Amino acid sequence: MKNLLARPIVRLLLAVVIAVVIIVAPISSSSFINYQLSLIAVFAVALLGLNIVMGYTGQVSLGQSAFLGLGAYIAAYGVRQEWPVVVIFLLCCIIPAAVGLLVALAAARLRGLALAMVTIALPIIGVPLAKRFPDFTGGSVGSTVSWLEAPEGSGLADDQFRYYLVVAIAVVLFILGRNLVRGRIGRAFAIVKSNEAVALSMGISPYRYKVLAFTIASLFGGASGFLYIAVVQYTSPETLSFATSINLVAAMVIGGSASILGTVLGAIYFVMLPVVAGQIDSSRTALISGAALLLVLFLLPGGLVSLPRRIAQLVRGGRGGSPRSRAAADRPPTGDTAPRTTAAPEAEKQPR
């Protein structure tokens, strides 16, 4: 299986099949399904940004929803002012990125938990702030726009047109994001995540790369805000609420931290959870979401994306290994090796 997947021709075929499915899917589906599929693309972009700062660079960010909301508000405002779509999109990227840069310049000086606290403040202050400027945001009622209707003669319904637009932008952003994390900058992120002192000794400034990661995350957040308005056509303070941020973090971890495919899985989870939970009992969404997150952390520390590898591991362990070695494999990989466990508590203690 693994050897088969490693062959370029198989990968190419797989990519073609997926592309065809993505292109054909909206034609035969109902508008509700198209809406959900478009939403997956929207939140995949937000999660990609979150994954870049948190999964790849190791900086906890609990403020991603603030950038999503900011992008959505800018897009809604731009539509009302009848600006060209391209200008709106660029502003949706640039302004949140600039805000993210400003926050990061201050926050990246701090370590782990302090950074988490500063980023928590963004959605928590953002919600009353959004209500305070009703001319720009529509206050607590939110603002509704109506745009991006399918062009005449294209033969597409509105939902299909929006689906194609949103998915196309998301795919481009994903290719950019993938190249970023696989390239020189991505390697710098990885070394900043694993050890800042080593990064410094290699001439990589942890501060600069943290600021960069945070700015890119904000940019993706803002872009996903644009896509959100394209699909939902409505935004309110709820979009940037703290709960959205928490759910985004949960979805990122459940999908798979530091993984592009995991980001997509996380987005599917993020969008599908309320739909599925709504069919059972919508008041249990929080319960299901919390339980899912803890289950993944216990059983699949790498997220859903590591499921095939994990099953293969269990099958191998089941044949050859004793129950004890299987228990050892259960543990998150960081605590696995003996020298690491003895060194870890001390290393963890000092920065506090």
Next chain:
Amino acid sequence: MAYTIQLIVEGFATGSIYGALALAIVLVNRSTGLINFAQGSMGVLATFVAFGLVQLGAPLLLAMLVAFVFAFVFGAGVERFVVRRFEGGDPDTAVVVTIGLFVLIAGIAALIWGYEPRQFPSLFPPQSIEILGVFISLRSVGTIVVLVAVMALLQVLFRFTKLGLAMRAVADNPQSASLSGLPVSRLLMVGWGLAAVLGALAGILVAPQLFISPTMLDFALVYALAAAILGGLDSPLGAVVAAWFIGIVENLAGAYIDFIGDDLKIAVPFIFMLVILIARPQGLFGRKVTVRI
């Protein structure tokens, strides 16, 4: 002037509630080096236990004691069965674990008791007393007194008892503590249990005012985290002083600065936090740590 003093006393009382939660966060952080985002929802769950007992007709004080016992057992259990697996590992993973707990426990409370806020009886009589022309509610006075008493108790525990000494040793260096024969894992459970009791106390103190609901302590938790970071995550006194400071400044800014008003006053502690963290990353009362490579 009388109004200002009233605002300050009220800010003191609100700050005391944040302070109880901030103490819980500091306690957990000192023993296990984690920030427990679920501290608030654990407190709410214990408050709901008290609420259930009161509804069955139990007197409030008894219900409160049962809630404390429940909180202690629950907190120790969470440490033993959930958090322990992630201690000493990646701190970011641990943060996500407590976020998962936060969502899950709020979900459990909502499942049993629903989301709509309900009335909760107060520990203190609803009257106000007049001192030199200033009206101060007994609730405010009571809340402040309770918090000061709790702080004194914690000081006594950590300074003058064997248990406190052992807990300090574990916080200081788990390996050496373990080598000198201390039951480290059990002490960590005690630390988490005590923290959960503090959370329950915050919940019971604030419930009559906010009405009890699964999300009741969410905002208080954010303030408490801000206070804990401001005061330095390893300093109980610092956390409480910072919590008082936040409560008072927030109340005054909300009342006197027009632009801030009642809705934006939550921004005030964060702005302070950002400024102080940039000038003094270890917090106002925290020890500066040097990193050995």
